Amino acid sequence: MSKKIVVPSYLAAMDRAEADPSAARFWVGLDVGYKNTAVCVLDCDGAIVHQVSMKSSATEIGRYLRKNFKSHVTLIGIESGGLTPHLTTKLRAQGVQVVVLDARQVHRVLSVKRNKTDTNDARGIAEITRTGREYLTEVYVKSNLCFEIRAYLTMRDRLVKQRRETEAMIRGLVRVYGGRIEGGTETAASYRSRAIDQMCLIADTEGVDLRPRVLPLLDLCEGFYVEANRIERELELLAASNPVCRRFMEIPGVGTITAVSFYSAIEDPTRFRHVDDVAAYLGLTPRVYQSGESLTHGGISKMGNQLTRTHLVGAATVMLSNTRSFSTLKDWGLKLSKRIGFNKAKVALARKLAIIMFSLWRDGTHFMAKAADVPAHRALMQSRLPA
Structure with a gap:
């Protein structure tokens, strides 16, 4: 002006x-x-x-x-x-x-x-x-470093989804001619090998050669896989250099992606007054509707960052199904899954994970497998703080 x-x-x-x-x-x-x-x-x-x-x-x-x-x-x-x-x-x-x-x-x-x-x-x-x-809710503006981390996480998530969607499309194209590409492939190279075997079989039996049309798509899948792995390696280096993320990864089931995602979603733990506010911030608490005599508790609100919420639910799933080490947290989740079902239990465990990770960050403590050891460990860590 x-x-x-x-x-x-x-x-x-x-x-x-x-x-x-x-x-x-x-x-x-x-x-x-x-x-x-x-x-x-x-x-x-x-x-x-x-x-x-x-x-x-x-x-x-x-x-x-x-x-x-x-x-x-x-x-x-x-x-x-x-x-x-x-x-x-x-x-x-x-x-x-x-x-x-x-x-x-x-x-x-x-x-x-x-x-x-x-x-x-x-x-x-x-x-x-x-x-x-x-x-109204005031939105916290994160630092440029956190935005850079979120950009990496978003790019990786998109690359993984595009690779899976492209592989599913190829699987459907081959199925039309009686081909079957078995699932469970860990890498793009193994999927490519299985897809080429099926296309060669279709060319011999059906007389239809799909390779000129499908091979460019397989090259695209390999490109997605390579780029996603490159981003993961950079995130691993970032997590290894961050003491907070290293403490997060002491929790069974919490890997590099979940640790970095939670760190960048919160950034400053002092902006939350209560530990339960973190679960609500990430949309892991149930919706409540009250009017007059009616009081309804619905599903989780799914507010906040969807990607971080997905990572936490994935970490909870790994803890319940793939980890072998004992912890009070895992034992609680297994008992809950028998009572309310696995899907609801993993979401509840994800909420617990968010609260525990936030507590580790705020108090400067480490993950304790047994809940009985937490008070003594917290008192020990607080005694080491400078007066």
């Missing part, structure tokens, strides 16, 4: 701010788009001071606020989204306070308006920031 603002509402607000310093407080709402961002500024009474649309650039937004509102901006509100971490980090570096609100909750609040426009959304976000922030 290079032009000077001459809107009457802005001039009147600045005159009040100069006359009464206590009134020099403004709240800003940003409705961020891929190219442009709608900006709305409110005064302490909720009246619109100025509205404008500008490029989605932290530099442009910061310059606009510094030039026109000096240091009178109390808080900037922005909803979570793809560009939110970058804009929030850059704006905070310029010395302004920014709060990130849950986009789903903001959408529910703004849906009461009849017309949905970027200008109305920015006005609504500014009003939520001014008066209703206590009722």
